[in-house]
Amino acid sequence: MSNDDRSNDQSSRSASRRGFLRAAAAATALGAPALHSLLRPGTAWAQAGETLTIAYNVSPPSWDPNTGPSSVSPGLSSIFRSIYDPYIVQREDLSLAPGVCDQFAWNADKSAITLRVRKGVTWHDGRALTPADVAWNLNRLSTLPAPLQSIFASIKNVKVAGDNVSFDVTPWRANMLERLTFLGCYLLPPHYYEKVGKEGFEKAPMGSGPYMIDQFERGSFLRLKAYKGYWCGAPAFDTVVFKFATDAATRIAEIERGSSDLALDMPWEEFDRLRTRPGLAGVAHPTTDIAMIFLHNVGVMADPNVRKAAAHAIDKKLIVDRIQRGYAKPIDTLLAPQYKGYDASIAVAYDPKLAAELLAKSGFSRDKPVEFTIQTTRGYKPKDYETVQAIVEMWRRVGIKANIEVYEIAKHFELRTQHKLAPAAFYNWGNATADPESSLGSAMFSKSPHTSWKGGETDAALSALFIEKDEAKRMAGYKALNRTIAENAYILPLFQFYQPVVYKTSITFKPHLAGFILPQSIGRAGR
Amino acid sequence: MSAAALLRRLLLAIPTLFGVAVVVFVLLRVVPGDPIAMMVPGEATPEDVARLRASYGLDKSIVVQFGLYLGQLARGDFGVSISLKQEVLGLVLGRLPATLELAGVAITLALVCGFALALAAIFWRGSWIESAVDALNSVALAIPEFLWAMLLILAFAVLLPLFPISGRIDPMRATEFTTQFYLLESLARGEFALARELLGHLALPAASLALPLTAVIARVLKASLQEVMVQDYILLARVKGFSDLRILTREALPNALLPTITLTGVHFIFLVGGTVLVELIFAYPGIGNMLYGAASNRDLPLIQGVTLVFALLFILLNIAIELTYSLANPRLRR
Numbered sequence: 001m002s003n004d005d006r007s008n009d010q011s012s013r014s015a016s017r018r019g020f021l022r023a024a025a026a027a028t029a030l031g032a033p034a035l036h037s038l039l040r041p042g043t044a045w046a047q048a049g050e051t052l053t054i055a056y057n058v059s060p061p062s063w064d065p066n067t068g069p070s071s072v073s074p075g076l077s078s079i080f081r082s083i084y085d086p087y088i089v090q091r092e093d094l095s096l097a098p099g100v101c102d103q104f105a106w107n108a109d110k111s112a113i114t115l116r117v118r119k120g121v122t123w124h125d126g127r128a129l130t131p132a133d134v135a136w137n138l139n140r141l142s143t144l145p146a147p148l149q150s151i152f153a154s155i156k157n158v159k160v161a162g163d164n165v166s167f168d169v170t171p172w173r174a175n176m177l178e179r180l181t182f183l184g185c186y187l188l189p190p191h192y193y194e195k196v197g198k199e200g201f202e203k204a205p206m207g208s209g210p211y212m213i214d215q216f217e218r219g220s221f222l223r224l225k226a227y228k229g230y231w232c233g234a235p236a237f238d239t240v241v242f243k244f245a246t247d248a249a250t251r252i253a254e255i256e257r258g259s260s261d262l263a264l265d266m267p268w269e270e271f272d273r274l275r276t277r278p279g280l281a282g283v284a285h286p287t288t289d290i291a292m293i294f295l296h297n298v299g300v301m302a303d304p305n306v307r308k309a310a311a312h313a314i315d316k317k318l319i320v321d322r323i324q325r326g327y328a329k330p331i332d333t334l335l336a337p338q339y340k341g342y343d344a345s346i347a348v349a350y351d352p353k354l355a356a357e358l359l360a361k362s363g364f365s366r367d368k369p370v371e372f373t374i375q376t377t378r379g380y381k382p383k384d385y386e387t388v389q390a391i392v393e394m395w396r397r398v399g400i401k402a403n404i405e406v407y408e409i410a411k412h413f414e415l416r417t418q419h420k421l422a423p424a425a426f427y428n429w430g431n432a433t434a435d436p437e438s439s440l441g442s443a444m445f446s447k448s449p450h451t452s453w454k455g456g457e458t459d460a461a462l463s464a465l466f467i468e469k470d471e472a473k474r475m476a477g478y479k480a481l482n483r484t485i486a487e488n489a490y491i492l493p494l495f496q497f498y499q500p501v502v503y504k505t506s507i508t509f510k511p512h513l514a515g516f517i518l519p520q521s522i523g524r525a526g527r
Numbered sequence: 528m529s530a531a532a533l534l535r536r537l538l539l540a541i542p543t544l545f546g547v548a549v550v551v552f553v554l555l556r557v558v559p560g561d562p563i564a565m566m567v568p569g570e571a572t573p574e575d576v577a578r579l580r581a582s583y584g585l586d587k588s589i590v591v592q593f594g595l596y597l598g599q600l601a602r603g604d605f606g607v608s609i610s611l612k613q614e615v616l617g618l619v620l621g622r623l624p625a626t627l628e629l630a631g632v633a634i635t636l637a638l639v640c641g642f643a644l645a646l647a648a649i650f651w652r653g654s655w656i657e658s659a660v661d662a663l664n665s666v667a668l669a670i671p672e673f674l675w676a677m678l679l680i681l682a683f684a685v686l687l688p689l690f691p692i693s694g695r696i697d698p699m700r701a702t703e704f705t706t707q708f709y710l711l712e713s714l715a716r717g718e719f720a721l722a723r724e725l726l727g728h729l730a731l732p733a734a735s736l737a738l739p740l741t742a743v744i745a746r747v748l749k750a751s752l753q754e755v756m757v758q759d760y761i762l763l764a765r766v767k768g769f770s771d772l773r774i775l776t777r778e779a780l781p782n783a784l785l786p787t788i789t790l791t792g793v794h795f796i797f798l799v800g801g802t803v804l805v806e807l808i809f810a811y812p813g814i815g816n817m818l819y820g821a822a823s824n825r826d827l828p829l830i831q832g833v834t835l836v837f838a839l840l841f842i843l844l845n846i847a848i849e850l851t852y853s854l855a856n857p858r859l860r861r
Contacts, residue, residue, distance in 0.1 A: 051699065059820070061610040069566050069610045069824060145582055150572045202613065214701075219622075219812035219820070221698040241698040246819070247808045249677055253692045257685045410560030410825050417564040417576060449567065449576050 055254035063205035071184035084186035084207035175435035285511035294452035307489035606828035615832035624707035626813035641744025667742035693810035751783035792848030
């Protein structure tokens, strides 16, 4: 090869390289806008205005809301309440309100409940929702193999008389009316369900709620169309899209880009960043979930001094301020302020000096600490592991050496059901009925598969309260028991969780204490 | 690969799948997590727990459960999902096409980009382009798929809103599909606007999966090409006056393909496995997304079903790779 040839070759390669780079630059310059214009329709729905798009974190596993995992997932209530009606409506503050049943009451001796079925309610196929339909649903509920069957098995002797449906509650369940508002208690159309069967209903579900299912892409999105014949009036948005974004980063991207109108559950740092952006607003509101530490009265936890010291050594306000960025409320009882039976006078002071004195009475000190294991999840709830780390450090300062054991939430459930949790275990407890029976009762009654504490004193008190029909006495009893639990540190309540919601300023959003995002309650700002 | 060899490979798949079924079944019963404990709410009683356990057959011994499971499998029955309350096989087959389309687009993207990068690096070897390709490969390999997913969302869906963030199709589109192969079906029906939209949804998840594989392909192909380019027959081609481009693409490339095919095949299997997290991040309704949900709910029949289908897929992919390899290598054709 001659020098000229090499030179030509070099020149040709150089020219080719320049050409390649030029072509690449030109392609990028021309291609990006072209791509942008081609793919832009992907975001057009968010600007349509008639559609409400929600970046949501839970996807319904099945469409029968009254059985299987669907019937016990509070997160699914936002979707189920859009499609199905409960018997009774639960307001944003958890109080009961007329719904499909516009009147509801216990009888005088509280042995039976009577529901009056509202006139003019129709199923999505336009057929009237009748008292017989309600009775069919109650009968189904009482016999359906479902996770809450033992509760609903109390529904007996269902009768229809005119517009009224009545049933006995045997054995007595204090919160039966509250139970009829959500989990596992949605009305299904008997005529349709019996016609299409279980499989047919899964493929094409029908209810009487404000929205009808238009399209469902499992694991991806759910599109709903407003039901014009809804008894409570048509909702503000004709179309609602739930985009199922399990990952918080995806929900953040959805709201930040504007392709969703509302997103929930994100790290507080992101919430603070997003809510100040133009066109977005944010609300952090209390929910019915509380963070707490289960104590198992075995080994050192049988010693009241150790338990009380553990309680007094925790600076809940500091945890809330520093770890939860102020978006939580410290609590000292299993009942949050919005629950029935809440007693604001019950308080467990942060007092590390007292904690050290209590430990000293049992022969423990910083030099000779009491030692036990605390179990926690990592990432199941916001900052769960960090919270436990902070608590362990607070305990260390007074003479408690706690060893952290991280486990999956599935392991927690398994151990809890078997009553094999460690002496201390971090968990969250939800109670969307707002009745103390659902929180204090289930968490502290030793026969429940969900309790860690096994105590004769609490069992006796709860056994009496479970059958107490006088509401004033029942609430007084729960307050007294709550005080006993707090004073003896049978369990360590920490704080009430808040739920972060970021939404466009073009819509209005009203928080629900149970954490529901109900599209029918969302409106357009300025209208 | 001869027909007998192919048949032998297919028959070997049966004991392999049996082994997978045994391992998965035993592992799921040994690792912590009780699906019933996950399901029951606070107010459930021990009786509720016992009744539900019996209704799903979980009250029987592991040996009895496994015997029943094998009997079901022999009848082609994968059982019923605990959380979704539907036949497992139907659920898995319903979701598989979405994952196959995602993996197909990702591998195509990886092959095109990987080949382009390797050829460019060799064509302009010693120049800054080669250095840039090497640097790009290092970055692409250093970052895992799920992190690529986050970065791509931030860059091309939020800052520069070119592509949709989540899903497989625009939720506002009312299109009925006959099959679950949306992209292939839209192309077959000549609905190119729909195909473009579907590709838009696939772009970011496919790119997240493709980037690390692109780097692998580019590196291996570049190394193979470097070895081939110093062979005597390449020198002969130069002497004959063939252009550099022709020498590279027609003379060197065919001989450099074999190691690339082998490695691409192996990494493609990892790519399919990597769809779990990527599908989750992009809310893409594939089999990986379903597996995550099943694992979260300890839905034992569904986890078993998805794992078996994944295993079958891997076996078939391995056979396909061997077939491709024998086609590309003349010495193996006999």
